[in-house]
Amino acid sequence: MTAGQAPRTHLLDGPDGPLEVLQTGSGEPTTVFGHGLAGTIDTTRPFATGVRGSKVFLHFRGHGRSVAPVPAAHTSTPADGAPAAHATGWGYGSLAADLRRVSDATGATRALGVSMAAGALTRILSEEPDRFERVVLVIPAVIDAVREDRALDRMAAMAQLVESGDVEALAASLLAEQPPQVQGDRHVQVWCAQQARQLIGTPVGTALRALPHEYPIEDRSVLAAVEAPVLLIGQVEDDAHPAHVAAELGEALGNATVEILPPGGLMWSHRTRVRSLVADFLNA
Numbered sequence: 001m002t003a004g005q006a007p008r009t010h011l012l013d014g015p016d017g018p019l020e021v022l023q024t025g026s027g028e029p030t031t032v033f034g035h036g037l038a039g040t041i042d043t044t045r046p047f048a049t050g051v052r053g054s055k056v057f058l059h060f061r062g063h064g065r066s067v068a069p070v071p072a073a074h075t076s077t078p079a080d081g082a083p084a085a086h087a088t089g090w091g092y093g094s095l096a097a098d099l100r101r102v103s104d105a106t107g108a109t110r111a112l113g114v115s116m117a118a119g120a121l122t123r124i125l126s127e128e129p130d131r132f133e134r135v136v137l138v139i140p141a142v143i144d145a146v147r148e149d150r151a152l153d154r155m156a157a158m159a160q161l162v163e164s165g166d167v168e169a170l171a172a173s174l175l176a177e178q179p180p181q182v183q184g185d186r187h188v189q190v191w192c193a194q195q196a197r198q199l200i201g202t203p204v205g206t207a208l209r210a211l212p213h214e215y216p217i218e219d220r221s222v223l224a225a226v227e228a229p230v231l232l233i234g235q236v237e238d239d240a241h242p243a244h245v246a247a248e249l250g251e252a253l254g255n256a257t258v259e260i261l262p263p264g265g266l267m268w269s270h271r272t273r274v275r276s277l278v279a280d281f282l283n284a
Helices: 041-048 092-106 116-127 151-164 167-176 186-199 204-213 220-225 243-252 271-282
Strands: 010-013 018-025 030-034 054-059 110-114 134-138 230-235 256-261
Touching: 010 092, 018 041, 018 092, 030 041, 030 092, 030 116, 041 054, 041 110, 041 271, 054 092, 092 110, 092 116, 110 116, 110 271, 116 134, 116 220, 134 271, 151 167, 151 204, 167 186, 220 243, 230 243, 230 271, 243 256, 256 271
Parallel strands: 030 054, 030 110, 110 134, 134 230, 230 256
Antiparallel strands: 010 018, 018 054
């Protein structure tokens, strides 16, 4: 790979079709990194800085070059406009299947999940408590109950923009989701514009309507069976990912460390701290 050239990804056979994967580093251990809803491989790569061994990044279904979810036949959309995630081909069970498939195929023994991927990892841990040696859950959004907050309306509005094809409006919406103290930063503005261009014309709009009405597991008490160390990273003043969710997950898990950071955007204002937390934990 020459300077300035994007790293080469490849397609791996997933449970419902091909999944786009990027592999970097070498040796043991192998850590898999999963992004949030409407995120990308590029948004998770900064979490891997300083992490030893092999690193595996995936695009979940409906993202990047990965397979688009296939809606179930003969499903209807409720009056509230929020179709059931499983009926649209989305849902935490399907996302967990994507992550499990990539982890199994690459021999990953450690995992990091951001937001949506944190939910997928929570689902895996509820079904296979000993699947990973170490796990990092970054800004988890929900555990075992439907969320009811202002973020739902914002995600529905963003879904309309993804499907409208209006790149500038979507970029402005993404910028409005960033912490106020960084919205004037040119790097943040450019990042939002890049994300908008990547999202237009993808199936993510359907996910933005459906997935926020779902939750990963039915009963958090099953997580007490997880003996592996888990690091939870939350942030105050993030209503899409309430800090209390990270704290409650920490209480439910058997061997967890919880770090709640100040506002400002984890990877905007606290990038050095987050990288240090993740690397120190995963390299232990």
